[in-house]
Amino acid sequence: MMTGIIGAMxxxxxxxxxxxxxxxxETVSGVEFVRGxxxxxxxxxxQCGIGKVFxxxxxxxxxxxxxxxxxxxxxxxxxxxDELGLLDIxxxxxxxxxxxxxxxxxxxxxxxxxxNIVEIPAAKKLAAKIAxxxxxxxxxxxxxxxxxxxxxxxxxxxxxxxxxxxxxxxCEMEGAxxxxxxxxxxxxxAVIRCISDNADxxxxxxxxxxxxxxxxxxxxxxxxxxxEI
Numbered sequence: 001m002m003t004g005i006i007g008a009m010x011x012x013x014x015x016x017x018x019x020x021x022x023x024x025x026e027t028v029s030g031v032e033f034v035r036g037x038x039x040x041x042x043x044x045x046x047q048c049g050i051g052k053v054f055x056x057x058x059x060x061x062x063x064x065x066x067x068x069x070x071x072x073x074x075x076x077x078x079x080x081x082d083e084l085g086l087l088d089i090x091x092x093x094x095x096x097x098x099x100x101x102x103x104x105x106x107x108x109x110x111x112x113x114x115x116n117i118v119e120i121p122a123a124k125k126l127a128a129k130i131a132x133x134x135x136x137x138x139x140x141x142x143x144x145x146x147x148x149x150x151x152x153x154x155x156x157x158x159x160x161x162x163x164x165x166x167x168x169x170x171c172e173m174e175g176a177x178x179x180x181x182x183x184x185x186x187x188x189x190a191v192i193r194c195i196s197d198n199a200d201x202x203x204x205x206x207x208x209x210x211x212x213x214x215x216x217x218x219x220x221x222x223x224x225x226x227x228e229i
Contacts, residue, residue, distance in 0.1 A: 078199030
């Protein structure tokens with residue numbers, strides 16, 4: 001079983017790359033892929049870059065070049081729900097592309113043309129194992145829909161729109177693109193996001209970089225525990 005792990009930023013992936021044993025490195029399409037093992041499990045780890053296009057390029061490369069059986073997207077997100085506060089963990093049951101909108105043509109908001117669904121289902125067994133790892137670490141978690149778009153959400157009205165339209169629990173910028181690629185390639189996936197902000201007018205304040213660092217560390221700890229159980 002080969003597991004791909006994707007994060008958008010170096011703060012989300014550097015510590016994971018550092019624990020890969022017998023590591024080999026290769027750069028494809030500007031992305032460095034680190035392949036090896038973690039606790040005897042075959043892995044390939046990559047920092048994809050921010051946004052849906054970079055995330056999709058990375059996921060497709062992992063599938064075609066490394067033959068991954070499953071992909072975990074790890075990182076940080078803004079909360080959309082009361083259940084998740086700062087540094088809590090969101091785990092995907094499904095992902096949506098909140099900025100996909102062909103509704104003027106009569107489609108539901110968020111419908112992804114070609115696969116004709118709004119919610120892309122995550123792998124239940126994979127999400128359950130991640131939830132078990134979080135429980136072992138005594139992390140507060142919620143499972144639900146994670147919304148992605150090429151926007152950093154820092155507006156209360158936009159936050160409410162995404163939450164109410166898609167019933168999502170967290171928002172970020174890559175997970176649904178990775179889920180989209182995995183769906184069309186029939187590869188299992190799940191998204192882990194530690195909450196770094198409240199996706200409101202305070203999201204881009206001076207405290208964000210430190211909260212982002214702490215949230216990314218939480219996600220990395222969860223990935224490490226995942227490979228131990």
